[in-house]
Amino acid sequence: MNNPVRKNDMVIHPFRVIVQKEISDHVSSWRFIILILIIALTCFGSMYTALTNISTVVKANDPDGAYLFLKLYTISDGTLPSFFVFVSFLGPLLGISLGFDTVNSEQNKGTLSRILSQPVHRDYLINAKFVASLTVISVLLFALGFLVMGLGIIIIGIPPTPEEFWRMVFFILLSILYVAFWLNLAIFFSVRFRQPATSALSCIAVWLFFTVFYNIIVNLIAKAIEPSAMASTNQVFRYQEIILTLMRILPSELYSDATTVLLMPSVRSLGPLTMEQVVGAIPGPLPLGQSLLLVWSQITGLIAATVLCFVLSYVSFMRREIRSR
Amino acid sequence: MADTIIELADLTKIYGTHAAVDHLSLTIRKGEVFALLGPNGAGKTTTILMMLGLTDPTSGSVRVCGIDSTSNPIEVKRRVGYLPENVGFYDDLSGLQNLVFTARLNGITANEATQKAEQLLAKIGLSDASGKKAGKYSRGMLQRLGLADVLIKNPEVIILDEPTLGIDPKGVREFLELIVELSREQGLTVLFCSHHLHQVQQVCDRVGIFVEGRLLAEGNIQTLSERLFSGSPYVIEACITHTISEEKDLQGKKYSAGWLNKILKPVEGIIAIDIKEDSILIQCSRDAASDIARAIVESGAGLNYLSKKEYGLDDIYYRYFEGGENHE
Numbered sequence: 001m002n003n004p005v006r007k008n009d010m011v012i013h014p015f016r017v018i019v020q021k022e023i024s025d026h027v028s029s030w031r032f033i034i035l036i037l038i039i040a041l042t043c044f045g046s047m048y049t050a051l052t053n054i055s056t057v058v059k060a061n062d063p064d065g066a067y068l069f070l071k072l073y074t075i076s077d078g079t080l081p082s083f084f085v086f087v088s089f090l091g092p093l094l095g096i097s098l099g100f101d102t103v104n105s106e107q108n109k110g111t112l113s114r115i116l117s118q119p120v121h122r123d124y125l126i127n128a129k130f131v132a133s134l135t136v137i138s139v140l141l142f143a144l145g146f147l148v149m150g151l152g153i154i155i156i157g158i159p160p161t162p163e164e165f166w167r168m169v170f171f172i173l174l175s176i177l178y179v180a181f182w183l184n185l186a187i188f189f190s191v192r193f194r195q196p197a198t199s200a201l202s203c204i205a206v207w208l209f210f211t212v213f214y215n216i217i218v219n220l221i222a223k224a225i226e227p228s229a230m231a232s233t234n235q236v237f238r239y240q241e242i243i244l245t246l247m248r249i250l251p252s253e254l255y256s257d258a259t260t261v262l263l264m265p266s267v268r269s270l271g272p273l274t275m276e277q278v279v280g281a282i283p284g285p286l287p288l289g290q291s292l293l294l295v296w297s298q299i300t301g302l303i304a305a306t307v308l309c310f311v312l313s314y315v316s317f318m319r320r321e322i323r324s325r
Numbered sequence: 326m327a328d329t330i331i332e333l334a335d336l337t338k339i340y341g342t343h344a345a346v347d348h349l350s351l352t353i354r355k356g357e358v359f360a361l362l363g364p365n366g367a368g369k370t371t372t373i374l375m376m377l378g379l380t381d382p383t384s385g386s387v388r389v390c391g392i393d394s395t396s397n398p399i400e401v402k403r404r405v406g407y408l409p410e411n412v413g414f415y416d417d418l419s420g421l422q423n424l425v426f427t428a429r430l431n432g433i434t435a436n437e438a439t440q441k442a443e444q445l446l447a448k449i450g451l452s453d454a455s456g457k458k459a460g461k462y463s464r465g466m467l468q469r470l471g472l473a474d475v476l477i478k479n480p481e482v483i484i485l486d487e488p489t490l491g492i493d494p495k496g497v498r499e500f501l502e503l504i505v506e507l508s509r510e511q512g513l514t515v516l517f518c519s520h521h522l523h524q525v526q527q528v529c530d531r532v533g534i535f536v537e538g539r540l541l542a543e544g545n546i547q548t549l550s551e552r553l554f555s556g557s558p559y560v561i562e563a564c565i566t567h568t569i570s571e572e573k574d575l576q577g578k579k580y581s582a583g584w585l586n587k588i589l590k591p592v593e594g595i596i597a598i599d600i601k602e603d604s605i606l607i608q609c610s611r612d613a614a615s616d617i618a619r620a621i622v623e624s625g626a627g628l629n630y631l632s633k634k635e636y637g638l639d640d641i642y643y644r645y646f647e648g649g650e651n652h653e
Contacts, residue, residue, distance in 0.1 A: 017430055110413025115430070118430040120402075
């Protein structure tokens, strides 16, 4: 493998050939370059605000004080959102823009029937495209995350503890999973709709619905079923649970819940806590394992949503009859 | 037969209630150049998709190179090169890169693929454009690149769906000659699909006429015309300058049927007389050209020209399509 001449003499599995081609397509496309620029700029912007404010946010009795490094990703002075908010906002954009024309552009170019008449299984194409996009996203997010970490080490001069490092890594993995959800949704629309513009628009519509309108709807429902001021604790508790459950249908909610817990080790619960539960608890950070355990259901939910979208696109692609153009 | 390479038996594909391909049985021998002719929507592309295992037949079986396409499409696709209608390439890759990509999908190493692609590009006359992006190729260049793309996997059979679409007449001729030349060189079986008869007529050994999912006839052009025109094998086309006295019967037409019947009555073997815009077509059971000429001249009318019509694929084709409609 070290010798490039030998590498060119090897027979490579068709699946890897497609993946390689897709990755090189992505990396050399204008779309990707623009995306990288946007994401890199916003990340550095948020890092800048984090670095200028990091001295003011650490208070003497802050339970997260030990995790100074993680604050790089979470603090902001109000002018620019923090790093993780940026990722949760730009992640869908990244996923959608890498996926919305996966299948339909191949069909419109007339390359789909040509590729499928080669001795490859039909699902290689869609799997390879998914793997390629996911690889690109993973490399991008890891690079950005580590870049922020590296710059943080240089500027604030404090290296992250291993615990902080692993929280970071899990945060990036979670972000990849979140982007993968949007990627799969976009791939599904690209199989369903012939026109790339239609599928891009549908993805953006779903995204807008989830970020803007869904919240409004939940607020309306919340107003309607709001218990009176005299209601018992139990009723208020159940009311809160219902609202939370409604919100947790959103992948973005799952993602921000999970990232909050991972990046702020002092967060102990994502739902309401009763006084009895909190009594005697010393405000302090949770170990990584406990934090992960806390968000396990969120992670599972995200994985399920991602897999569901992939299965839908896979099935509709496999059943589709491939004609030229 | 031992040298059968494509074998379709009772192949049927039904979309909803519409039978796109209706009990099609067809065998193509090794090394043959076969043309499947039919109008748009006749089910030609569907048939090809079934041959490649890209779509499953409703019933019947397809065997290509002795392999069942439905249950083992990968092996079939390894041996069959398919040039789809309106073939497309990756615009951002050069012609060479596009070919290398296809070759590597077929399990050819990168080095070997580059070598082969360069050879093929030289053969199809695109060496100069090999580094140019495929997005900048002209339609004719794309079709030739498509041919190279089909040949790079060393196929046993090549299937070309409407290969001449969008190429200018000169280009069509060159392209078809190139296909036949290359396939003879390598002993390939070629299956064309087309609705352009003239073009395919020049190069194919055998023709199948395919209308509304059914194969109406197959054979070489000669047998087809013999079978089709067995009732009236001779058609004589005549152009007559008529006399002024007949003008009152004409009713806008150039010839009057009554008058023609009268003067041609003495000639034996005439089956039908068909009056066209500028000429008349006379169908006969024997070669009656000289008798017809004499009859016309003796009637006092002027004979501009008289010719015996040869049947081309065109006539066969139209004849069949008319026939096809009549079956309904």
